Amino acid sequence: MNIIPQFRSGRRLGKVNVPTVTLAHGGGGKAMKDLIDDVFVAAFDNADLAPLEDQARFDLASIAAHGDRLAFTTDSFVVDPLQFPGGDIGKLAVCGTINDLAVGGARPLYLSCAVIIEEGVTIDLMREIARSMAASARAAGVEIVTGDTKVVHKGACDKLFITTTGIGAIREGLNLGAHLARPGDVVLVNGLLGDHGAAILGARGDMALETPIESDCAALHELIATLLAAAPGTRAMRDATRGGLATVLNEIAAASNVTIEIDETATPIREEVKGFCEILGLDPLYLANEGKIVVIVPAEEADAALAAFRAHPLGQLAAAIGRVNEGEAGRVTMKTGFGGRRIVDMLVGEQLPRIC
Amino acid sequence: MKYIDEFRDREKAQVLVKEIEALVKTIPLAKERPIHIMEVCGGHTHSIFRYGVEGMLPREIELVHGPGCPVCVLPMGRVDDCVAIAERPEVIFTTFGDAMRVPGSKKSLMQAKGDGADIRMVYSPMDALELARKNPDREVVFFGIGFETTMPSTALTVLQAEAEGITNFSVFCNHITIVPTIKAILDSPDLHLDGFLGPGHVSMVIGTAPYEFIARFYKKPMVVAGFEPLDVLQSIWMVLKQIKEGRADIENQYQRVVPEDGNAAALDAVAEVYELREFFEWRGLGSIDHSGVKLRDKYARFDAERKFAIPNVKIADPKSCQCGEVLKGVIKPWQCKLFGSACTPETPLGALMVSTEGACSAYYQYGSLKAEAKAEVDAA
Numbered sequence: 001m002n003i004i005p006q007f008r009s010g011r012r013l014g015k016v017n018v019p020t021v022t023l024a025h026g027g028g029g030k031a032m033k034d035l036i037d038d039v040f041v042a043a044f045d046n047a048d049l050a051p052l053e054d055q056a057r058f059d060l061a062s063i064a065a066h067g068d069r070l071a072f073t074t075d076s077f078v079v080d081p082l083q084f085p086g087g088d089i090g091k092l093a094v095c096g097t098i099n100d101l102a103v104g105g106a107r108p109l110y111l112s113c114a115v116i117i118e119e120g121v122t123i124d125l126m127r128e129i130a131r132s133m134a135a136s137a138r139a140a141g142v143e144i145v146t147g148d149t150k151v152v153h154k155g156a157c158d159k160l161f162i163t164t165t166g167i168g169a170i171r172e173g174l175n176l177g178a179h180l181a182r183p184g185d186v187v188l189v190n191g192l193l194g195d196h197g198a199a200i201l202g203a204r205g206d207m208a209l210e211t212p213i214e215s216d217c218a219a220l221h222e223l224i225a226t227l228l229a230a231a232p233g234t235r236a237m238r239d240a241t242r243g244g245l246a247t248v249l250n251e252i253a254a255a256s257n258v259t260i261e262i263d264e265t266a267t268p269i270r271e272e273v274k275g276f277c278e279i280l281g282l283d284p285l286y287l288a289n290e291g292k293i294v295v296i297v298p299a300e301e302a303d304a305a306l307a308a309f310r311a312h313p314l315g316q317l318a319a320a321i322g323r324v325n326e327g328e329a330g331r332v333t334m335k336t337g338f339g340g341r342r343i344v345d346m347l348v349g350e351q352l353p354r355i356c
Numbered sequence: 357m358k359y360i361d362e363f364r365d366r367e368k369a370q371v372l373v374k375e376i377e378a379l380v381k382t383i384p385l386a387k388e389r390p391i392h393i394m395e396v397c398g399g400h401t402h403s404i405f406r407y408g409v410e411g412m413l414p415r416e417i418e419l420v421h422g423p424g425c426p427v428c429v430l431p432m433g434r435v436d437d438c439v440a441i442a443e444r445p446e447v448i449f450t451t452f453g454d455a456m457r458v459p460g461s462k463k464s465l466m467q468a469k470g471d472g473a474d475i476r477m478v479y480s481p482m483d484a485l486e487l488a489r490k491n492p493d494r495e496v497v498f499f500g501i502g503f504e505t506t507m508p509s510t511a512l513t514v515l516q517a518e519a520e521g522i523t524n525f526s527v528f529c530n531h532i533t534i535v536p537t538i539k540a541i542l543d544s545p546d547l548h549l550d551g552f553l554g555p556g557h558v559s560m561v562i563g564t565a566p567y568e569f570i571a572r573f574y575k576k577p578m579v580v581a582g583f584e585p586l587d588v589l590q591s592i593w594m595v596l597k598q599i600k601e602g603r604a605d606i607e608n609q610y611q612r613v614v615p616e617d618g619n620a621a622a623l624d625a626v627a628e629v630y631e632l633r634e635f636f637e638w639r640g641l642g643s644i645d646h647s648g649v650k651l652r653d654k655y656a657r658f659d660a661e662r663k664f665a666i667p668n669v670k671i672a673d674p675k676s677c678q679c680g681e682v683l684k685g686v687i688k689p690w691q692c693k694l695f696g697s698a699c700t701p702e703t704p705l706g707a708l709m710v711s712t713e714g715a716c717s718a719y720y721q722y723g724s725l726k727a728e729a730k731a732e733v734d735a736a
Binding site for chain 2 (some may be wrong): 049207271274275278280281283335336337338339340341342343345348349
């Protein structure tokens with residue numbers, strides 16, 4: 001953290017006494033130290049962050065105790081609105097990076113948190129979001145150990161952007177990869193799809209639709225650990241974030257040179273999400289999730305994997321939705337509930353609502 | 357979803373498919389060549405691909421995906437006009453979502469937005485009017501697009517703007533009418549169509565009487581169809597039944613929504629606000645007489661074409677595009693030389709690749725497993 005050395009000595013936490021973030025809070029001086037202390041250090045408080053050096057330092061042996069490979073990932077979060085039913089940008093930034101580590105089989109250990117704040121954002125909102133990040137990290141057993149704060153002119157960013165980077169360790173023998181799906185494998189998901197995408201679209205308010213749908217934002221590493229214990233032969237795992245289920249299936253089918261066929265009637269989607277998509281002309285297969293993973297397991301481990309999912313609170317509505325087949329590499333098809341078949345392709349760009 | 361799932365019932369679908377298979381076997385024409393049925397409306401095309409309806413039909417039936425996607429048939433010159441209006445600094449340009457990606461000769465609205473134009477997606481022209489109320493120092497322009505389905509809502513918004521005395525709202529009117537277009541297709545010398553699925557939502561507004569000429573003069577059956585997959589199957593069955601009995605009538609499968617006389621209030625608003633243009637340019641089909649509407653002189657102050665200087669330059673379709681032939685059912689999308697190579701949903705050249713309702717884009721995105729199976733057989 002870019003803290004002027006003289007501030008390091010005191011360790012008396014600073015306090016912000018103005019209602020909003022201004023450019024002064026990004027200037028590297030006392031105002032910035034106060035903002036960092038008041039908002040971030042107060043919330044994230046932990047032994048590794050406390051020294052406020054320019055970098056966090058770890059004992060390598062303590063990381064190596066968790067596995068034989070380091071997992072390292074980063075993700076930026078620019079969600080609008082910042083707070084939405086079921087979460088906020090802070091929770092999202094912590095859970096998202098934890099999940100990116102966990103789907104590789106890693107145990108998440110440490111996170112960084114870099115924020116870009118547009119001047120004018122209220123200090124109260126910043127405190128709330130930092131507390132939300134801290135609570136999510138604590139619940140997940142992960143520490144936020146380093147960070148950075150920038151403030152930019154009005155209009156140079158949209159309120160608040162957060163980038164989190166994560167470090168984890170992958171235990172020996174575990175080797176997951178999107179290229180490892182084999183014909184005969186079974187496709188599982190851990191629950192209802194499309195909630196996050198629908199919740200965000202609803203929360204933006206420009207659809208004039210009131211929805212009871214909440215984001216599914218959650219850290220999945222414990223669920224994944226349970227799954228991997230029950231189904232050690234698990235081949236591939238991805239979190240179905242942007243682009244939704246359809247995009248992940250396409251990625252796996254392409255990487256593994258296989259065809260994947262899913263069954264519409266087996267694919268769990270909330271009635272409210274179906275209705276939401278129906279009205280807006282959207283396809284729930286492409287809606288984002290923040291607490292859902294797509295897992296490819298060998299057929300003989302499918303029942304055990306499903307049982308492990310369902311025994312966990314974040315996997316109660318898990319389902320086997322399809323199968324990996326031989327065939328044209330990279331193709332994803334769906335048996336429709338109506339009795340037909342369709343191709344489920346990658347989206348070209350953003351999903352655009354249809355006129356009529 | 358209540359009142360929707362009932363129309364997506366797999367068991368009823370299987371019964372209907374069996375009925376269709378049995379019926380088509382009794383039609384002599386089907387032994388000589390496939391029966392070509394055109395669904396006029398892009399909504400039907402979407403439904404057919406979304407539920408995999410085409411693959412459930414017997415080989416003797418071929419669906420031809422018609423011109424009823426208003427986004428697809430918008431010519432490049434009009435998109436250029438949109439961009440020119442949208443790039444004026446005082447303008448907030450409002451549009452339905454799927455019009456964002458339609459290519460102009462230089463850029464789409466999506467690209468113009470990226471270049472800094474204030475372009476916003478709305479779900480209703482009333483949302484655009486609300487923007488005008490909230491931004492009195494800006495000019496809010498609504499991109500009016502669509503057939504008779506969306507025409508009344510634009511008209512009612514203009515009437516509302518007038519009632520409120522709002523002066524910073526206008527419509528860039530690209531509304532088009534379905535009947536002259538069907539007539540243009542029927543007049544085409546290379547026509548191969550045996551019957552039509554009529555547009556459900558358009559008919560909700562205009563009723564079924566305007567189609568009578570199709571039965572009377574062109575002797576083609578038409579069934580106005582709903583948009584759920586069972587509606588589509590039942591309507592196909594009804595068209596086949598007419599062919600089998602040698603009839604050509606206008607029938608209404610979508611009675612739960614479409615009144616025979618249409619919607620009087622909607623038609624009144626349309627008649628009050630618009631008048632027919634002498635002709636309108638369609639991407640893929642060329643100029644069609646009386647196929648578009650514009651705002652009447654009485655509402656000129658709400659007409660973006662008169663409020664702003666627009667380039668109004670006609671841009672010819674790319675020469676190698678075969679959209680017209682696909683639209684008329686002369687060739688299938690994948691038989692076009694550009695399909696999937698020069699023309700893809702990422703970089704659409706032709707009209708039909710632009711929106712997911714366009715026949716080519718639908719084939720590209722959802723695929724036609726049946727068509728592929730056929731192509732393999734043909735190749736062998």
